[in-house]
Amino acid sequence: MKKVAIQGTLGSYHDIAAHKYFEGEEIQLICCASFEEVFAAVKQDSQTIGMLAIENTIAGSLLHNNELLRQSGTQIVGEYKLRISHSFVCLPDEDWDDITEVNSHPIALMQCREFLGQHPRIKVVEGEDTALSAEIIRKENLRGHAAICSKAAAERYGMKVLQEGIETNKHNFTRFLVVADPWQVDELSRHRNKEVNKASIVFTLPHTEGSLSQVLSILSFYRINLTKIQSLPIIGREWEYQFYVDVVFDNVLKYKQSIVAITPLTKELKILGEYEDGKSTI
16 A cells, blocks of 8 residues: 655545546555645655645646755656646535635635636635635534535535536646655656656756756757746845756657756756656546
């Protein structure tokens, strides 16, 4: 049985993504209140695997998670792209006319802004987690309260679904990373028999003209496709940035050569993981 640490509670989107990624395998979830706790769980027990959201097609990147990943010493071993569909749920014996307040994670609320705009009389309150909002309403019998969460969370906590698919944009996907202790990477890769065709790297650059364009030109020369580039300022070092880059490739040798070629142009280059490109699923 695999132990998987996630942010959130049972029925959360992290829970759904973990079971989708490890479909057919028996897993034990370790529910954490924060992403810091996820990495702490992996550090405490090298057999524990972490799963964390890293970006959403609507809300963008979770910048703090990039930094946590870099500092953690863990390696990315896989990813999963989950279609996010939100439901508006309440206690089983209540209905639309009873609802005066809705609770959910701030990103979920943002993704349902158009729907919430159609119900201006309902007070919007931010919570720690989508599924946890439903769980609290059910356990504490909070009458007049609704939650925005997954349909799976509603079913788990015995909540009534008033409306499904309330997200504004139906092309709403979240990309989750699967991370592990570096000593476990080879074993996990062999067990899942995955083909490495994607990598995540981070590096800093000297504050000189054309430093980034040189790196990008080399990657282009080796036919390495950039799927993401994110810059973050380095605290305490004015006008210097860390660049988080995701690349995909169909030739591992050319990818390795490109890394060797750009290394002299960068500072503090680190490979965060080499893994198989995850496919978007509904």
